Amino acid sequence: MLSLSRRQMLFAGGAGIAGLLLPRATVRAEDKPMGFTLPKLPYAVDALEPHIDAETMTIHHTKHHQAYVDNLNKAIAGTDWVGKSLDDIVKSVKQIPEKVRQAVINNGGGHWNHDFFWKIMSPAAKSGEPKGDLAKAIETYGGLAALKKDVLTAATARFGSGWVWVVPGGEKGLAVVHTPNQDNPLMVGKTPIFGIDVWEHAYYLKYRNLRAKYVEAWWNVANWDAISANFAKG
Secondary structure (H helix, E strand, O other), X not given: OOOHHHHHHHHHHHHHHHHHHOOOOOOOHHHOOOOOOOOXXXXXXXXXXXXXXXXXXXXXXXXXXXXXXXXXXXXXXXXXXXXXXXXXXXXXXXXXXXXXXXXXXXXHHHHHHHHHHHHOEXXXXXXXXOOHHHHHHHHHHOOHHHHHHHHHHHHXXXXXXXXXXXXXXXXXXXXXXXXXXXXXXXXXXXXXXXXEEOOHHHOHHHHXXXXXXXXXXXXXXXXXXXXXXXXXXX
16 A cells, blocks of 8 residues: 555645646736736825816826726727727827727827826926927917917817817918817827817816916916927927
8 A cells, every 4th residue: 555655745746746737727926917007196186286176186087087997998908909008099090990999089088198298297397398499489379479379279269079289280380270079180190299188077176167267377387398308399
């Protein structure tokens, strides 16, 4: 009769061999497709006070932006777009399967727009001023006051929800455009240097229906280092 230790050795050996022969039942974490996640804000939720209040920032980031991320993941689940970069998805919306295309435009655009938006803002004390080639382009445009005026006009002209953007190009070297809902310039081959969210959820708690007041206040938290860098990238 085999000793207990001998039986234990054979059992262990058999288990080891079986383990080599049988396929693994689990998938390594690095082999799993990664979904999009909500990025952290680059500053505290109250850092943009008093121009953008902490309550609005919290709701805007953790509720609205989170919803876009979650719904984008649902929209592309089971498609070849899982694992693609957000830029690739937004730039290629016309290639997205028609049955989920609008959901990707709404939610992929919403995710991209907000991720971009957080980065082109900063506390007022760190806002700075336009630099380098952007400063020259703004002067060519007619000066910062002229740019602010045209942005305000576009923001208030945008009926319903949407965004106002500044993109390179046009007769003045810069152009002000606005888009509905969560559409953005990347979807039509243009790269924005900054944009202002004019959905009501971006400003209503503090400014109520006074969109113009919100847009005027927004310039206090424009991150000119980031915006200048965006322009320099071309």
